[in-house]
Amino acid sequence: MDRWYWCGSSLTAGEVVCTTANGIRLYDGDKRTGYDDGHLTLTNHRLLWRHESQSSSLGLHLSLVVLVEDEAGGFTSSPKLLLHLAQPPHSKPAGPVAASSNSFIKLSFRQGGCSSFQQALQNAIGERDWEKVVIPSLPASHGKQSGGKTIHTGILGIERAIQAKQEETNQNISHAFEDLKNLMGLAKDMVFLSKSISNKIKEHSGEVSVDDTTRFRSYLLSLGIDDPVTRETYGSATQYHHHLAKEISQALEEPVKEVGGVMLLSEVYCRINRARGLQLLSPEDVMHACHLMKKFDLSLNLHTFESGVQVVQTAGLDQDKVVETTVETLKSHEVDGVSAGDLARECGMPLLLAQERLLQAERCAKAVRDESSEGLRFFPNLFFSRS
Amino acid sequence: MAEFEWPWQYSFPPFFTLQPNADVRRTQLDSWCALVVSWGKSNSVSQIDVTEASSLPVFKNNAISRALPVDGIKVVLDELAKRGNLEWTDKTRRRGYLLWRSPSEWGQQIYSWAQSTSRINNVCTLYEINQGDESADQEFHGLxxxxLLKALKTLEVTGKAELMDFGDNQGIKFL
Structure with a gap:
């Protein structure tokens, strides 16, 4: 019922009256309304309903009609037409009912003429005359037409809509990549510029003012590592990895200490690449570099657990102390044990690392395992401490 | 009979998981053997069947919902057999006698009982020894x-007794 709107009885341009009927009552869904005994006019654009006592009509645009069904009359009921309606367009002139939960209306033909009216209605809908009208100065109802149009083009219309959406997405993506390309281009210039300036600073430290130098330094710092080690600068692979190892241990010494002296290799990889910004490293290069750390006696070194998990840890890390802290945690959970997840949560370390800690404690006979349906938990080794 | 007192390990969940660490495992198996033997003694369990063992309360603690898995039970029983506390009755190792005292120890006990009740040079039936009223206060009562036969055979070997057959009944003469 909310699709009806108030309008005048005059016809718009290109609108032709098809048929009329009298004594029509409007239904909102299955519910009878007060709009009774009216005069119904079918044009090639609209349905118009008007009561004799009223000056304005109720209009319903045909583009909203999805399906027409007839409902045979009985002894006590007159024959009806059931009109399934599409969603009303957003901008629509005011109607008698603002909102209705029903998506269909009924027209009750109390004075006959139902079947002939249905015929004419279906013809009018089939003709789609309202689409043919192309006049720039259309009344407000035209807004509804375009809204209704997309809905009523069937499968082809849906396909078209999908295609249009895809094209739009493609365009958006290429736009986004264009931006990235620009950024990369700019960054290249930036790096080049920074290099030339840093060379200049090295060569004649007098020419550039102190202010400029400090400002420039701060720019570089916000970018991450100011002079990343690249394969191009060092010819041989071993040289490259050697310098890379130095760079990694310098850049990550502090972060590794912050997280308790041990960092997963995967995290090292992410951190170093984030610090480098654009000169990204491959996982292999990071691993090779980390393998070299021990050889050059750097502040960090690579440690491989028995399970194959690789971590980077500070050179001075005391394994006994690590076990000791794990045991401390275990002791505070003597009754119900500790799972790798518990330890990870409690100590704020990655799950993988927590598991390694527990297995390490087990190898040192400081922890014992409990395998049950609840999963693997660890307890302090009471076998040794209690008996 | 007094209520069997479970050791602390019995309510320690990791006790029911065989520990991978060799040192820890040895200690754990020690505890298991001690538990099974003392439990068998307290409940007069003399035979253990591997397939039924998992339903025995000694291998299952419902209070903490932990049970030693079948593999674990086998390891414990094998360990018991290694220590002489268990004797397999068949080659497939499905059943075995739980010996919380070795047969010769039993033999010694029975012999000293026989001495104290002046049965030397007398004949008595096996029923008298493990079911009779006169042995009611002895540890081997209900053995x-x-x-029992094994124990008496050890006595026979050392020349302290002589086994006799009376058709379907057996007797022994202490020497």
């Missing part, structure tokens, strides 16, 4: 027949 499994097969184990």
């Amino acid at each position: 499994d027949g097969d184990i």
Whole structure:
């Protein structure tokens, strides 16, 4: 019922009256309304309903009609037409009912003429005359037409809509990549510029003012590592990895200490690449570099657990102390044990690392395992401490 | 009979998981053997069947919902057999006698009982020994027949007794 709107009885341009009927009552869904005994006019654009006592009509645009069904009359009921309606367009002139939960209306033909009216209605809908009208100065109802149009083009219309959406997405993506390309281009210039300036600073430290130098330094710092080690600068692979190892241990010494002296290799990889910004490293290069750390006696070194998990840890890390802290945690959970997840949560370390800690404690006979349906938990080794 | 007192390990969940660490495992198996033997003694269990063992309360603690898995039970029983506390009755190792005292120890006990009740040079039936009223206060009262026979055979070997057959009944003469 909310699709009806108030309008005048005059016809718009290109609108032709098809048929009329009298004594029509409007239904909102299955519910009878007060709009009774009216005069119904079918044009090639609209349905118009008007009561004799009223000056304005109720209009319903045909583009909203999805399906027409007839409902045979009985002894006590007159024959009806059931009109399934599409969603009303957003901008629509005011109607008698603002909102209705029903998506269909009924027209009750109390004075006959139902079947002939249905015929004419279906013809009018089939003709789609309202689409043919192309006049720039259309009344407000035209807004509804375009809204209704997309809905009523069937499968082809849906396909078209999908295609249009895809094209739009493609365009958006290429736009986004264009931006990235620009950024990369700019960054290249930036790096080049920074290099030339840093060379200049090295060569004649007098020419550039102190202010400029400090400002420039701060720019570089916000970018991450100011002079990343690249394969191009060092010819041989071993040289490259050697310098890379130095760079990694310098850049990550502090972060590794912050997280308790041990960092997963995967995290090292992410951190170093984030610090480098654009000169990204491959996982292999990071691993090779980390393998070299021990050889050059750097502040960090690579440690491989028995399970194959690789971590980077500070050179001075005391394994006994690590076990000791794990045991401390275990002791505070003597009754119900500790799972790798518990330890990870409690100590704020990655799950993988927590598991390694527990297995390490087990190898040192400081922890014992409990395998049950609840999963693997660890307890302090009471076998040794209690008996 | 007094309520069997479970050791602390019995309510320690990791006790029911065989520990991978060799040192820890040895200690754990020690505890298991001690538990099974003392439990068998307290409940007069003389035979253990591997397939039924998992339903025995000694291998299952419902209070903490932990049970030693079948593999674990086998390891424990094998360990018991290695220590002489268990004797397999068949080659497939499905059943065995739980010997919380070795047959010769039993033999010694029975012999000293026989001495104290002046049965030397007398003949008595096996029923008298493990079921009779006169042995009611002895530890071997209610002892499994097969184990009793084993014990008496050790006495026979050392020349302290002589086994006799009376058709379907058996007797022994202490020397």
